[in-house]
Amino acid sequence: MYTKTSCLAAFLLIAGFAVATEEPLKISSSLKTVTVYRNGAEMLHNASAQLTQGSTELIIEGISNTIDINSIQVNCTAAVTLMGVEFSNNYMVAPADNQRIRQLKDSAEHITDEIEKIKVQVTTINELLDVLKTNKDIKGAQTGLSVAELMKLMDYYKSKSNELQEELKQQQEKQKKRRDLLIKINNQVAEEEKKNTKNEGRISLQLSVAVSGKYDFVVSYITPNAYWTPYYDIRIDDIKSPLKVVYKSKISQTTGIDWKKVKLSLSTSIPNQWGNAPVLNTWFLAYINPVTILEQSLAGKAAGVKIRGINSMSNLDEVVVVGYGTNSNTDRTLEEKAPVYIVNGAEMTKQEFSKINTIAIKKMEVLKADAATSLYGSRASGGAVIITLKEGLGDYVTVSDNELNVTFDIDIPFDVPTNGKAQTAVLKEYAVDANYKFYAVPRLDKDAYLLADIAEWEKLNLVPGDANIIFEGTYVGKSFIDPNATLDTLNLTLGRDKRVVVKKEKLADYSSVKFLGSNKLQKITYEITVKNNKKDAVEITLKDQYPLSTNKDIEAALTEDSGASVNKETGVLSWQLKLAPGETRKIRFGYSVKYAKDRQVNLN
Template sequence: MRSFTLLPLIMAALVTLPLHASEDTEKEVRHAIDHVTVYRQGAQIKRTTTTVVPAGTATLVFPGLPTAIDPSQVRITGTGDFTILSVTHRYHTDTLSGAESQAERERLQVERNSLYHDMQQEQHWYTILDKEEQLLASHTQFTVKDSGVDLTRLIDATRFMRERRIELLQERQAIDQRIGDMQASLTKLDQAMAALPPLRTETHLEIMIHTEASAQTSGAISFGYWMQNAGWDPAYNARVESVADPLKLESIALVRQQTGEDWDRVNLSVSTGTPNRNRSKPNLSPWFLHANHHGARGAAASTAAAANQWLKTQPYNPAVRQVRGQLYDAQGQPLIGATVSVPGGRSVVTDVNGFYMIDVPQNARNISYQSIGMVAENINISNCVMDVALAPAVEVLDEVVMSGYAIAEEEVERGSLFGSRRERLAERAAQAFDYAAVTVQSTPTQTRFDIDAKYSIASDGVVQSVRIKNMEVPAEFLYEATPKLDAQAYLMAHVLDWEELDLISGRLRIYFEDDFVGESSLALNLASDTLSLSLGPDPAIQVRRKLEGHDNKTNVITGKRELKREWEITVDNRKSQPIRIIIDDQLPLSNDEDVVVKAEALGGGKLDKDTGRVEWDLIVKPGEREGLRFKYSVQAPRETPIRLDS
């Protein structure tokens, strides 16, 4: 058995035509896309074919490739009893329509050029007549020295000038008539050329592989190349059957492409890699400590700064032509209606989940993020995906302000979102179907999902959902509520060891059984050891907050005022099983040493002195109510304005 030659070539030095082209036998080879690996921005395309390689030297021509391909980055591999001598490329233009009318268009254009030249000649004659008119007008004095006006000469001159001016007028009218006729002829020629079918052409790249074989042989050839106008965004479907079951998380890739070639029944892989991203290690800058006197807001600002720290170290990347991502605050909540802009381009506004997408014009080097009440950020355009956290604008208040929401006494009867669905579970089980298998390959810098199915994705930019994998994730389910801001109790799923799940920040659609609960976001760059997912409010859990104590008095001796407030929070569980719920509220904070805030009673709650947040962890049995009370006081000089809940 004869050995084969495998030559991977990077086309580093290409010429338009090979030196030995006249000696080679050119053979056009049919080829098709076999495999596509889609990255967050960009795609690696692989084409394969099996062909007969002629004996001697030959040129295998691979036609019909998009001109967006960079020929210097095409990687060629081949197997068989032949040798690849060199690789070159050329561009081929096909006439799609209008070729038969080209000769007529050229004839009409020659006629039009001649007619336009004649019009210019007539314009020159107009100029000559104007000069003669000026000459006549400058000779109007007919006198004889010492004898006055010569009447005979005056009469002759007047007759001559009258006759000549009549002739000039008639010549001008004739020129106007000829120019008008020519202009009409030009219009007809333009209409005739416009009525001809337009000449439409299409240019393709052709890769030319020059081979040498001792005898005719069969060989397999493949070549890969990079295309920029493709990519994918992560999305997830989170499904909860019941709080006793694991969380089912479906990972989806939203794939789109506008590479100029359709992907017809190709093997598809999705990679978390970012080849366009800067690969250089950032260097540390000197770190100076500054005192922080802004309490919770300062902590939030530090959290947001930490989230953006890596992005701010990245240099400008001129290859990025479009940026997308998500804006959120320091707590990971999406910022709705924030403004994202680039110099020389249009501005966009984030959607209800904080997502944005913006095109980057040439020479734009940075991107600006702004939202009301937040510190604006201006960051180098370094990556195709840029998720940014905005810190709250720090303000030092001169007074302590507390505000609350009144809770209506009326209750609206609504069916529980988490009621029994046994018959629908059975129906779903009967209608269940299988997805394509997915093989996961991990490297130190990326994870690749090879999908065992053929996909067809047109080059039209339309997003196509590609399922990556399903996961059953152990989660701790509990309720959380902040009745000062919202009377609803939200079901939360807390996931441990989420780093092992190969997740990326993206959109999250939440379902409970067959019901679509809502859409949220997976902000992993703010997640800690525990990943928390909000599954939406449960109307079967009622939380109320009511002001029970209100006392304001002034000490006559010290001149200080003391304001006391007492609040009651109740939780009603209308479900058929016990629930665990985390309630949080807050005490005011003071930035004035003369204003003292004291926790009188917390009802078993835990106080964070830095933020003023108080947290209660309750177990509420089915059909029962649990209540708690907390009380605080504020002491301040009489002249210091203090406003609390009334």
């Protein structure tokens, strides 16, 4: 009895030890979608695991190395109960060098080999010099040499010594250059390794599994190690054309994992900014049109049409059906014929057409027989399917605007490496009507500036950011778009235009100084010349000012304004001018100042 009990206890102890030391199940995750905020990002991973019934520990690897613990969300089926979550970094796995680091290390290794070879050359030369010196001493100690033989021997020593010394100098200089280059490369490697943050994180899940089987997990969380910055290209072909706003973004991340072929969204919101619980509004039912696949949507419009890829018509920006036939047998026969396929103006076969993915389609137009034959002849008697494909990344971006933020959804897979370097993406391009005008303040700046006033700018979903100004194909400088500081109209400064010349000069003949008792009366007159050297007429707002006084002992008055709009509270003078090509206009204004003659006044 004692033996059986001891064996049972030993078995239980061994079994318990086996359970306690059982390795947790480790699986890799696949990053699918990322929503990048102005500061931070929400990352969503998918993972699958074969689980057995009972309690188990599951480690999901391939997670960002820095996350907000409170933001972790793990979703699975009802058969799996999540008992606990723990996040940690996997420091045991060394980060893999990126291509740039590998190239630098290869270069460093090659240069190190060269330095070693140079060392051998230097050692050999020094040894030859030692041998030469030793032989010289031996020969000098010998007797019986003629003067001619001694001179010949000395010339040889001199020539050979100079040759070796020169070669030694060259090798030492070469060695120094290689060492300096090696130091620079090693410094660059150290700099790149600071950006190489591929130490992945992992999430440990304590699970209770009701039924053994394969289960899918969805893991999402917020990481602070990513952001995006908006910026713009403002393009103006000429002041008669609409202004083009190219909305761009710079995306950067150091989350520890490369984002490869992910579904990327950029949001202007701040994660976790709003903590209030949501409130439900009344849900009213209504009839809706079900989403049908593309082939069904074209049934009866063009025969035999089928497109590979996403089945939903929701990916198409526009679908147009033109022309409707009669119910005659002839028309039904024509409709059963295969249509012609026109993609971006070029005809293609049905097989080529079937390979088009709907995500690449910007517009689809389906022509019935009569409309198709009028354009493409009898070969289009079965109708025509006309496709316009998307061009550039901007066509693949969907903008969602709500009261709190704007989200840009990029519909094609996107790559962002975890090296901290900014990746550029074009989000949208808008052509907007603008009111162009020139603006000059010659008191402060001798140049004229081109301005653009944009109405209804709210529709552009702009956020504050730098803007590159390209005017008539030439980069002219930078500006800053701040929609938060505008009201009804967005004002953009597009840069200086040297072809609108503004010159201000003081007219000595119309300026004077008089002494009136203990006071001095000074009159000053200026002339502003504006010339339009452009080939188009321009409108320009010209501003200057006259001084005001808050001191009762100083009197200032405007004496001439050339029809300016005068703001008596600020002393600002404004002129609205319209100049034809090549036209020159002159504006004259003046003011007087009376003050104590033994005092000085800031009249400049």
